Amino acid sequence: MRLNLRGALGTTTCCDGCPHNGYGMNIFRKEKKEKSIIAIKEQRAAYVFLIPAFLGLSLITYLPLLAALIVGFTDLTVFMLVRGEAPSFVGLENFRFIFTNPSINFLNSIYVTIYFALFAIISSVIYSMFIAVLLNRKMPGRTFLRAVFYIPYILPSAAVMISWFFLLRYEGGLVNYILVNMGFDRVHFLSSADTVIPALVMIAVWTCGNLIVIFLAGLQNVPRVYMEAAEVDGANFWQRFWRITIPCMTPIIFFNMLMSLVVNLQVVVPALAVTSGGPGQSTMFMTYLLYHFGPRTGQYAFASAMAFVFFLISALLAAVIFLTSKSWIFYEGDDK
Amino acid sequence: MSGFVKSSERKLSTQKFGGLQSKRRTNTVFNIISFILIVSIAAVVLLPIWWIFRSSVMGSQGIFLWPPTFFPLGTLNVTEWLWSNYIINPASFNFWLNLRNSLTITVPCVIFGTATAISCAYAFARLRFRGKKFLFSLCVGSMLMPAAVTLVPLYMAWSALGLVPSYWPLILPYLCGGGAFNIFLLRQFIRTVPRELDEAAKIDGAGYFRTLVSIIVPSIKSAIIVVALLIFITTWNDLLQQMIYIHSRESYTMVLGLTSFFGTFRTDFAGMFAATVMTILPPLVIYIFGQRYFVEGIVMTGMKN
Numbered sequence: 343m344r345l346n347l348r349g350a351l352g353t354t355t356c357c358d359g360c361p362h363n364g365y366g367m368n369i370f371r372k373e374k375k376e377k378s379i380i381a382i383k384e385q386r387a388a389y390v391f392l393i394p395a396f397l398g399l400s401l402i403t404y405l406p407l408l409a410a411l412i413v414g415f416t417d418l419t420v421f422m423l424v425r426g427e428a429p430s431f432v433g434l435e436n437f438r439f440i441f442t443n444p445s446i447n448f449l450n451s452i453y454v455t456i457y458f459a460l461f462a463i464i465s466s467v468i469y470s471m472f473i474a475v476l477l478n479r480k481m482p483g484r485t486f487l488r489a490v491f492y493i494p495y496i497l498p499s500a501a502v503m504i505s506w507f508f509l510l511r512y513e514g515g516l517v518n519y520i521l522v523n524m525g526f527d528r529v530h531f532l533s534s535a536d537t538v539i540p541a542l543v544m545i546a547v548w549t550c551g552n553l554i555v556i557f558l559a560g561l562q563n564v565p566r567v568y569m570e571a572a573e574v575d576g577a578n579f580w581q582r583f584w585r586i587t588i589p590c591m592t593p594i595i596f597f598n599m600l601m602s603l604v605v606n607l608q609v610v611v612p613a614l615a616v617t618s619g620g621p622g623q624s625t626m627f628m629t630y631l632l633y634h635f636g637p638r639t640g641q642y643a644f645a646s647a648m649a650f651v652f653f654l655i656s657a658l659l660a661a662v663i664f665l666t667s668k669s670w671i672f673y674e675g676d677d678k
Numbered sequence: 679m680s681g682f683v684k685s686s687e688r689k690l691s692t693q694k695f696g697g698l699q700s701k702r703r704t705n706t707v708f709n710i711i712s713f714i715l716i717v718s719i720a721a722v723v724l725l726p727i728w729w730i731f732r733s734s735v736m737g738s739q740g741i742f743l744w745p746p747t748f749f750p751l752g753t754l755n756v757t758e759w760l761w762s763n764y765i766i767n768p769a770s771f772n773f774w775l776n777l778r779n780s781l782t783i784t785v786p787c788v789i790f791g792t793a794t795a796i797s798c799a800y801a802f803a804r805l806r807f808r809g810k811k812f813l814f815s816l817c818v819g820s821m822l823m824p825a826a827v828t829l830v831p832l833y834m835a836w837s838a839l840g841l842v843p844s845y846w847p848l849i850l851p852y853l854c855g856g857g858a859f860n861i862f863l864l865r866q867f868i869r870t871v872p873r874e875l876d877e878a879a880k881i882d883g884a885g886y887f888r889t890l891v892s893i894i895v896p897s898i899k900s901a902i903i904v905v906a907l908l909i910f911i912t913t914w915n916d917l918l919q920q921m922i923y924i925h926s927r928e929s930y931t932m933v934l935g936l937t938s939f940f941g942t943f944r945t946d947f948a949g950m951f952a953a954t955v956m957t958i959l960p961p962l963v964i965y966i967f968g969q970r971y972f973v974e975g976i977v978m979t980g981m982k983n
Contacts, residue, residue: 384805384806384807385805385806385807385808387801387805387886387887388801388806388807389801389807391797391798391800391801391805391886392797392798392801392813394794394797394798394854395794395797395798395817395856395861396798396813396855397854397855398794398851398853398855399816399820399858401854402828402832402851402854403820403828404816406827406828406835407823407827407831409831409834409835410827410828410830413830413831413834423837423838473716476712476715476716476719477716479709479712479713481709481712481713481716482713485970487717487720489969489972490724491720491723493727493962493965494723494727496907496911496961496962496965497915497958498914498915498917498932498933498936498958498961499915499917500915500917500933500937501933501936501957501958504936504940504954505726505729505951505954506726508729508733508741508947508951509726509729513742514741514742514744514746516725516729548723548726579708600821601821601859604823604824607824608824608825608826610826610918611917611918614918614921614937615917615937616940628826629829629918632826632829633829633918633922635830636829636833637829637830637833637922645829645830646831649826649828649829649830649831650827652826652827653824653827656822656824660822
């Protein structure tokens with residue numbers, strides 16, 4: 343009887359696969375006995391609909407990942423592929439090589455990548471949250487203003503980098519002109535090893551319109567009831583922001599941090615378009631090294647070993663965000 | 679005694695009204711301050727884009743004038759601006775050829791990427807099947823996979839297939855799914871479509887494909903536009919992949935053409951800026967047309983899980 347009731351409920355709600363409701367799966371199991379033909383047809387249709395996407399996922403994402411992990415332990419190069427020679431396993435030799443060879447300076451590359459990524463994630467999440475909260479208020483021209491902040495995101499990053507290269511020039515750059523007029527000293531920005539990463543972070547922050555939009559989407563879901571209750575209780579803007587908006591937004595902050603992590607760890611366009619890894623080796627990002635050792639020079643084994651390390655680092659950082667998330671993410675309905 | 683009561687009453691009432699009024703006043707002040715703040719930040723955000731355009735209609739000498747002028751050549755008279763910068767020697771930046779090449783890549787990517795993303799999202803949003811949770815987490819999990827990791831094996835695979843250099847390695851991945859984020863976004867939208875519509879279609883005898891095409895797709899038009907635009911922008915802007923798989927000048931895309939122009943012709947700054955404007959323009963125009971779907975579309979879904 344109880345099961346039947348559940349089944350009846352389940353057909354009217356649309357919560358299939360939704361973590362808050364197990365009914366969807368229950369009816370499926372139950373219906374399989376009674377009207378298995380419909381269920382099987384539905385399942386078959388679903389798999390057909392999924393074929394293209396999962397063909398892509400397996401061939402473009404998961405299988406190459408596996409390949410990268412394997413090739414990293416062999417001595418494969420482009421010449422061996424051309425000559426048709428079989429690669430042999432060399433154990434950890436590639437890893438020893440990339441970490442100890444001073445001309446590769448892989449540790450430096452890891453350092454600058456992580457430095458840039460963490461700096462960029464934190465700055466762009468704070469900036470986009472701030473802008474989103476401001477844009478969420480009622481004001482004249484709100485739609486237009488929202489559209490403006492998305493523009494940098496849609497521009498080709500190569501064009502963006504080249505334009506910023508000119509804006510940040512030491513001689514005659516607009517930013518330095520403004521700085522001088524405000525009474526500051528000129529800054530080298532992209533032409534000095536100390537300032538190049540902060541300058542690139544600034545550009546990354548300028549570009550993060552997608553995070554703003556996702557934050558805006560999240561702000562729509564902050565329950566108005568809480569806000570009104572707090573207002574009645576006399577909470578001011580800051581109190582409401584810290585006690586209601588931020589806790590309700592933690593899942594979105596979490597999502598944006600992960601998205602931002604993936605994007606910023608793969609940073610490569612500044613190096614490809616403008617800096618070529620310089621000044622010095624201060625923008626030798628990991629993806630740039632991968633590009634150099636893989637497609638450019640065909641040292642597949644070294645490149646795959648680097649990709650393996652890259653994968654470990656990104657998994658590690660994602661794991662840190664995931665594991666700490668339990669302590670700071672607030673889900674509605676939690677007693678905390 | 680009575681005087682005391684009166685005074686306390688008065689005190690209470692003034693406190694009450696005074697409190698409300700001051701609150702309203704601080705709110706207005708706050709609104710004005712936040713409006714000014716956001717408008718000035720928006721101006722700062724737009725400034726670099728204006729600067730690129732400004733520099734593109736000045737001569738090579740004008741660009742390095744000190745102090746720099748806000749308007750091109752210090753004048754608002756459009757006829758005095760050096761539009762001739764936009765006539766770039768095709769040997770260094772061939773606009774029409776690059777545009778055609780870029781579109782050869784982006785158009786199939788947009789069409790097939792959007793179509794396959796819709797079909798996948800429909801299955802995840804509406805249909806029941808074994809292993810749904812697992813497949814969905816595989817799909818969403820791929821968002822966390824840096825594409826750089828698969829760069830080398832994919833390059834090896836494409837060259838083994840003899841497809842390097844060609845456009846195929848840039849197009850074929852989009853025939854399969856068009857990105858996990860897009861699938862996720864479309865799934866969120868499809869879940870907002872009332873299930874009654876599906877049921878009605880089913881009763882009328884429509885199959886799953888028919889339901890998808892004639893019920894779901896028309897009701898999530900704005901989301902489809904968003905996804906199509908996102909795919910257009912990612913494929914148009916993807917410098918790394920294009921650098922890897924495109925080798926000859928005749929097949930250069932817009933961003934590749936611009937980058938190589940920047941690398942080799944560093945003296946022709948006016949042409950450089952004109953080329954930058956030309957590279958930026960197509961995504962910008964498309965964004966301006968689709969803008970009302972774009973931001974508001976994503977915002978309205980609420981990205982609820």
